[in-house]
Amino acid sequence: MKRKGFSAAVKMICCVLAWVLVIGGAAVSWAEYPSKNISVIVPTGEGGAMDRVVRAVTNVWKDYIGVNFQSTFHAGASGEVGYMLFSKRPADGHTLLAGNIAPEMMMYVLQEPDFKFPDDFVYFACMDSDPAVLWVRKDGPIQTIQDLVEEGKKRPVTIATSRFPHPSTLAALLLAEATGAQFNIIPYGGGNPARTAGLTGEVDAVTTFLSSSLDFASDVKFIVMFQNENKWKDISRNAPTPKEALGIQMPEFGGNRAWAVSREFREKNPEEYTKLVDSFRKAFDDPKLQDEWKKVGMDPRFLEFKNEEESMKMAQDMIETAMKYKEILKGKK
Amino acid sequence: MWEMTLASLNEILGYWWLIPLGVGLGIFVGAVPGFSSTNVLIILLPFTLGMESGAGMAFMASLYSGSHMGGSIPAVLFNVPGTGAAAATCFDGYPMTQQGRGQEALAIAFAASAIGGLFTTMITLGALPYLSKMVYYFGSIENFVIILFGVALIAQITGGSMLKGLIAGMFGLLLGAVGYDHVYSVPRATFGLVYLFDGMPRVPAIVGLFAISEAFSMVEKNMIIDASKLSDALKEGWQGTKRGLVITLKKMGAVIRSSLIGFVVGIIPGAGATIGSFVSYQQAMSFSKDKEQFGKGAPEGVIASEAANNGLTSGSLIPLLTLGIPGGGTAAVMLVVLQAHGVPIGPRLFQVMPQLAYGVVVAMLVAYIVMIIMGVPLAKSLAKMSFFPTKVLAPAIISFTLIGSFVARGYLFDMWIALFFGVLGYILKRTGYSPHAVLLGVILGPLAEQYFLRALLLGNGNPAILFSRPLGNFLWVLLVLSMVLPALLARFRNRKTVQ
CATH class of the missing domain: 3.40.190.150 (Bordetella uptake gene, domain 1)
Structure with missing residues (x-):
């Protein structure tokens, strides 16, 4: 005749496992935070x-x-x-x-x-x-924000950005709206490709965060900083704020x-x-x-x-x- | 420059032990599907950050070079391309293995890799500062046209029926369109799955279409190698290696041309090894007298892919060393190490620490010499893996490639994607459609779209922008010629034969 139910050994193993799980779980929850790598x-x-x-x-x-x-x-x-x-x-x-x-x-x-x-x-x-900035190539035809705005009134100037949902993109778009210039924003899908486009001259300017462009500081010129006051004058080499350069009051943008x-x-x-x-x-x-x-x-x-x-x-x-x-x-x- | 090279060589000799270690690890990493030099270098960052900058860079450059050679091993033996760069190697490498010529194919892959890499590294060493100027000539338009060279392969590797090939290519392009669009981040066919937001994952698509589908086909027979060729293959000593070396040396022109194509593609930031090897394969196929042999075990196909993806390695360092722009994932990790050591990058590197800049290239040069010594003799032993019965190989391939699919991004979901592509690949093969064409669409479609949209945006939506730059126009002409000229030449030859 077949025995019904589980053998004593199986029952014992189940009990031990349950005990380990309960005690183990409790031990984890009682352990001091953090109990493992973050x-x-x-x-x-x-x-x-x-x-x-x-x-x-x-x-x-x-x-x-x-x-x-x-x-x-x-x-x-x-x-x-x-x-x-x-x-x-x-x-x-x-x-x-x-x-x-x-x-x-x-x-x-x-x-x-x-x-x-x-x-x-x-x-x-x-x-x-980290403030949002606009920069151009040091040896390019555009050297100031005034140049960029003037050029933008004659033709759509191209501005590289890492992506559309980015404060520097919005800053550039609002600047265009305030000045009447046409800014053609080109998203490059990342900071590195956007900066490359600026350095190689594929675009007229790049809008990005200041810190990420400092590696190329000797090759570029920061033409505007989207802040009410430039607290990074030395490293941005006196990049003007929109108010200083164009007399425009804008919200501050940065990361x-x-x-x-x-x-x-x-x-x-x-x-x-x-x-x-x-x-x-x-x-x-x-x-x-x-x-x-x-x-x-x-x-x-x-x-x-x-x-x-x-x-x-x-x-x-x-x-x-x-x-x-x-x-x-x-x-x- | 030569004094600098000698000084760098002297310094690199101090780290001589790191180079074989890097090459060996690179070959291993490249041979395991899903692992790439980039993700392994990220894992090893604490190790490289702890080294001196020169030693760290020498190790990373060696590992990077070795990984491209390693990628050819599973591609040739089991139709398993661990990365996109090795996908084109499968086209002819695996058919060679099926014909019992696995050892020969591996020897060709290793020799072409090492010679191609060595050749372009020497060019880099000789003209490093001048080559940086090339980066300035390649923009979105030029990148788009270069990718089209690869896309053109879809029409060329149709697997017998042009219509079926084009249908497969279009299907691949559709699959490649999955994910957020590159401009306004609008989701396309993601079905709300977060794992598809960044597009169709590449590694699972590649290993699924090639490796898993092949594993399904394998179980229908006992061995990978054709039964009629098996006894010869089993008896083979070093003959396969010798044949492979002789073929590679005889086709030195193809090695040089392919490595140069890879080199130029490497210099372009963001282009990458996958594009390099596909463009090189397309060119080799277009101008070959035996184009019917491509896809059926043509040594030129293996040379084209392998010489290109290794020719590319030194080129991809140029934007990083000369401009401070990391052209790809591996270069981005190298940048982290350089920055951690306070090394100035870009033009200042050559003024402040020229020995480091040249040292990286010299390390790569030494790595390629080490690869010849280490790699080529391995062909004989490695080829023996193809003698295993398929009842062992098929489950092993499926297991390894599924793990590889997971490793690349760390998502379990990617294992399902790999299985999906595996089943898809199997159905495509059974119905006479080309999985290669689907893969080209999946990989190159998103890249082509990205550069095309960007070019259009630069031109305010006017497609005339695509023909507005001298280098772009030159590449358009080359593209058209590469499509038309071979057909014209073939017709001319036929006419001559008839007369």
């Missing part, structure tokens, strides 16, 4: 400015938070791919996103992705401030590289969240960060800390600006 999602490609910045910051931060960081790069669809993957990761604080607030909030408005801001995540700290974490983690784990934020603040204040920043070819003068409240306000402001100029950015106007 994964960093970068919504741009490797080798770019964000890659360098993340490398610099995490080299210092790991000493304060006690674990290592592992970056993965998920470029695509102007950063949407990285943000979508980030929003699907467990809300345990072991996945962070290193992004650039302004371009990625513009992407959020223009592409209407499936994640929700600010419901899904919070920017808990900003680490730099702010920032860190984001799941909102659910922030709400449900206030102590762990505080530990995360505090450890970042300590890393930011460590003089070693300046050295690491220099090591990756970035200028420490761009370093600027902003807390959660300030970072979130910047994101909200960018969303409002992008909403206001949505039609222009979608090429419908």
Whole structure:
């Protein structure tokens, strides 16, 4: 006769397994945060400015938070791919996103992705401030913003940008609207190809962030900085603001590289969240960060800390600006 | 310049042990589907960042060169191109293996790779600062026309029926259109799948269409090699290697031409090895007297692809070293290392640290010499892998290529894409459509579209812009000639024969 049910040995194994799972799970949940390496999602490609910045910051931060960081790069669809993957990761604080607030909030408005801001995540700290600029080749026919505007009144001047949802693109479009010049914006799908187009003379000018063009500073001339005041006069070689050059008052445009974490983690784990934020603040204040920043070819003068409240306000402001100029950015106007 | 070269050589000799290590690792990495020099260099960044800048660059240049040679191994033996650059190598390399000439095909691939790479590295060394000027002449229009050389292959590798070939090519172009558009980021046929936002993933498409579909076909027979050729192939000693070397040396003109095509494509930022090898293959096929043999095991096809993708490596360093522009993923990682060491990039590099700039090229030169010594003797042993029965090979190929599909971007979804393309490739083969034409559409379609749209934007929507630049016009003429001239020459020859 066949025996019904499970043998004693099977039952014993099941009990042991269940015990291991329960105790193991509890051990994981009780473990001090962070209990494992932190994964960093970068919504741009490797080798770019964000890659360098993340490398610099995490080299210092790991000493304060006690674990290592592992970056993965998920470029695509102007950063949407990285943000979508980030929003699907467990809300345990072991996945962070290193992004650039302004371009990625513009992407959020223009592409209407499936994640929700600010419901899904919070920017808990900003680490730099990088102004949008327009530059031309040093040996090209256009040498000032006045030249560019004058030329733009005669013919559409070509301006390279990394992508349409970008604050420097919007800055150039608003400048065109304010001056009556025709700017033909050409998205190159990345900062490097856009800068190459500017250096090779395929386009008349390039609009981008200042820091990413400093490698070529000896070959280019910064003709306008989209800020109310130029705080980087020496490195931009006195690039004028729109007001100084053309008497035009414009909103300020620039990028702010920032860190984001799941909102659910922030709400449900206030102590762990505080530990995360505090450890970042300590890393930011460590003089070693300046050295690491220099090591990756970035200028420490761009370093600027902003807390959660300030970072979130910047994101909200960018969303409002992008909403206001949505039609222009979608090429419908 | 020669003093600088000798000084660099002297410095590089200090890191001599790093070069075989880099080449060996590169060959291994290139041979594993899905891995590329770029993602391995990213993994190894902590290691290279810890080295001196010269040592780090020498290691990376060696690994980069070795990876292109390594890519030919699975392409020739199992129809598994690990990267787009090796896809054209499959066209003739794998049929050679099926004919029992795997060893010969590998020897040709290794020799063409090493000689082609060596030749263009010597050009780079001799004219590094002057070559940087070439970058200024290639814009969106020129890039578009160069890609069209590759697209033209669709009409040439039709696999018997021109209509079926064109249908397959168009289908490939349609698949290549999946993803966000390059200007306004409008999603196209992504079905809301985030993994398709950045376009149809290349590696899964390549390994699916070629490797997995071939694995499905393999299970219908016992061995890869034709039964009639098997006994000869099993008995072969070093003859295959010798034959391969002799063929490569006899066809030195083809090696030089193909490596030069690769070199020029390499100098253009963003163009890449895939375009280089396809353009070179198209040119070799167009001007060959035996074009019917292409796709059926023509050594010229292997030479065209391999000499081009290795000729390209030194060219791709030129925009990085002379202008500070990384032309591709590997160069972008090199840039990170240079910046981490505070090395000035662009023109200042030649003023401040010329020995480093020349040192990278010298390291590449040494790497290609090492590749000849290390690679060619391996052909005999490696070819033996094609003697395994298909009941072992087919599951192994499917497993490895699925892992490779995952590794490239780290998405499980890509394994499904690879399987989809595997089934598609199998159906295409069984119904007489060319999987090669589909692949060309998938890979080159998005690139062609990107440059075409950009050119149109530069011309305010006026297509006349495509014919507005001297170099662009010269390339248009070359493209038309490469399509028309071979047919005219063939007709002329036929007439002569009749008379």
